[in-house]
Amino acid sequence: MSWIREGELNFFQKLTASVLKEGPIPKHVAFIMDGNRRFAQKNNLEREEGHMQGFNKLAETLRWCKHLNIQEVTVYAFSIENFKRTKDEVEGLMELARQKFVRLLEEMDKLESHGVCIRVLGDLNMLPLDLQQLIAESVVRTRNHNKCFLNVCFAYTSRHEIANAIREMAWGVEKGLIRPSDVSEALLSECLYTNNSPNPDLLIRTSGEVRLSDFLLWQTSHSCVVFQSVLWPEYSFWNFCQAIIEYQLNHSSIQRARELHQERQALAQLEAERACVAQQMQHHGNGKPADTQRQQEALQQYIVCREERVQDFLEALKHKRDSFFKDLCSQVSHA
Numbered sequence: 001m002s003w004i005r006e007g008e009l010n011f012f013q014k015l016t017a018s019v020l021k022e023g024p025i026p027k028h029v030a031f032i033m034d035g036n037r038r039f040a041q042k043n044n045l046e047r048e049e050g051h052m053q054g055f056n057k058l059a060e061t062l063r064w065c066k067h068l069n070i071q072e073v074t075v076y077a078f079s080i081e082n083f084k085r086t087k088d089e090v091e092g093l094m095e096l097a098r099q100k101f102v103r104l105l106e107e108m109d110k111l112e113s114h115g116v117c118i119r120v121l122g123d124l125n126m127l128p129l130d131l132q133q134l135i136a137e138s139v140v141r142t143r144n145h146n147k148c149f150l151n152v153c154f155a156y157t158s159r160h161e162i163a164n165a166i167r168e169m170a171w172g173v174e175k176g177l178i179r180p181s182d183v184s185e186a187l188l189s190e191c192l193y194t195n196n197s198p199n200p201d202l203l204i205r206t207s208g209e210v211r212l213s214d215f216l217l218w219q220t221s222h223s224c225v226v227f228q229s230v231l232w233p234e235y236s237f238w239n240f241c242q243a244i245i246e247y248q249l250n251h252s253s254i255q256r257a258r259e260l261h262q263e264r265q266a267l268a269q270l271e272a273e274r275a276c277v278a279q280q281m282q283h284h285g286n287g288k289p290a291d292t293q294r295q296q297e298a299l300q301q302y303i304v305c306r307e308e309r310v311q312d313f314l315e316a317l318k319h320k321r322d323s324f325f326k327d328l329c330s331q332v333s334h335a
Helices: 011-018 038-041 048-065 081-086 087-106 108-116 128-142 159-172 185-190 237-284 292-333
Strands: 028-032 072-079 118-122 150-157 203-205 226-227
Touching: 011 048, 011 237, 028 048, 038 048, 048 072, 048 087, 048 150, 048 237, 072 081, 072 087, 081 087, 081 150, 087 108, 087 128, 108 118, 118 128, 128 292, 150 159, 159 185, 159 292, 185 237, 185 292, 203 237, 226 237, 237 292
Parallel strands: 028 072, 028 203, 072 150, 118 150, 203 226
Antiparallel strands: none
16 A cells, blocks of 8 residues: 555545634644554454554545645654564564555655655664665655655654653763753754654544553643544544544644743743853852843853854754664665
8 A cells, every 4th residue: 555645535525624724724743543453353354454454544644634734744653662562463563664665665756746755753773674774765765855744653652762862962962062051951852853843733542542652742742632532444534624623622722832831941041041151250250240231241142152052963963863864775775
């Protein structure tokens, strides 16, 4: 089954989509695609067939997103916790992933025509090398596409992602790119796997479970979260519309919460910068208080220097991550 499913909506779907687009439409939707195994059990199918049906539903859902002008989708494809499943099921999921990324590479012309950028987020070192290489080639070859974005969270949990972001900042301090005082909530956000994406506006979990299962915990603190009882392979256009309506009903309060958080974050950053400057001036001024003008000039200079340090660090981090994918691709070309 193709990653990109062509075709128009039917009349009633088109009419509903037109009505929905009169209200606020989420720019970024995340899915916890839960219920594949229960769907297989319910329909007396093998587990592998349940996972296959789940992938087919993803392709269909991406088509709905396209018609609703939703530019970015993030999906929870494989949790690190899933490695604890039986050996046969894990190997089956790895083989399914191989097949789908091979198919994706075969459909590169279609992905280019639609401008689809594929990002795979997670600790890829946990995966078999050949699958890492397929993923890397998919990411590198679609990197410059910018019309819509599909983020596939594979070998991922949010706690692992946050711990990795902290390690990245520690690496920056160790290399002398940033100072310990540069570490902040905003910088941690920039070190997450999702740093290239805005936070999701809407998170949907299917199958009736009402927990996030360690998915995008940091990024969804101000997102609309919708839990739906339908199993993922049975997910319908109308289920999706219901979730979007829930988002629209709560849009104003979500936006207010986001704006308030941004204001508080900016204020906390400014207070931290003032404290650093005051400490520096006290140290260099033998304990004598500085006048207001000198304090303001020192603050502005400190902010400029900090922003330059942070930017240099983020560029170094991007280079390190890009090199990881390029190195995997070069292994394929030399094989």
